[in-house]
Amino acid sequence: xxxxxxxxxxxxxxxxxxxxxxxxxxxxxxxxxxxxxxxxxxxxxxxxxxxxxxxxxxxxxxxxxxxxxxxxxxxxxxxxxxxxxxxxxxxxxxxxxxxxxxxxxxxxxxxxxxxxxxxxxxx
Numbered sequence: 001x002x003x004x005x006x007x008x009x010x011x012x013x014x015x016x017x018x019x020x021x022x023x024x025x026x027x028x029x030x031x032x033x034x035x036x037x038x039x040x041x042x043x044x045x046x047x048x049x050x051x052x053x054x055x056x057x058x059x060x061x062x063x064x065x066x067x068x069x070x071x072x073x074x075x076x077x078x079x080x081x082x083x084x085x086x087x088x089x090x091x092x093x094x095x096x097x098x099x100x101x102x103x104x105x106x107x108x109x110x111x112x113x114x115x116x117x118x119x120x121x122x123x
Contacts, residue, residue, distance in 0.1 A: 009117030022096030038092035
């Protein structure tokens with residue numbers, strides 16, 4: 001059973017940066033991947049970025065392109081989301097999620113979820 005724990009959220013000013021971390025425990029078989037999602041108040045869960053555990057291949061949502069960087073450290077079993085030039089509209093609970101296999105970057109394709117970490121960007 002894969003378990004995920006996020007850390008690193010907090011309050012940051014407009015234009016600031018934060019790095020979220022996701023500790024991964026459990027089996028990470030071939031085609032395992034970590035995705036980052038976020039959910040703002042009153043909105044659905046939104047895909048942010050995804051990274052293949054073995055190859056490091058990444059995919060970013062348009063909202064993250066050029067500002068957010070997803071990475072992983074397979075030795076430490078950690079995944080990261082570095083967020084730069086943060087805007088108030090980035091305020092949300094951020095989740096890391098795990099999937100085995102391939103599919104669309106929809107939350108229903110990720111059976112493993114962390115508890116979430118709050119990111120608040122002040123204007």
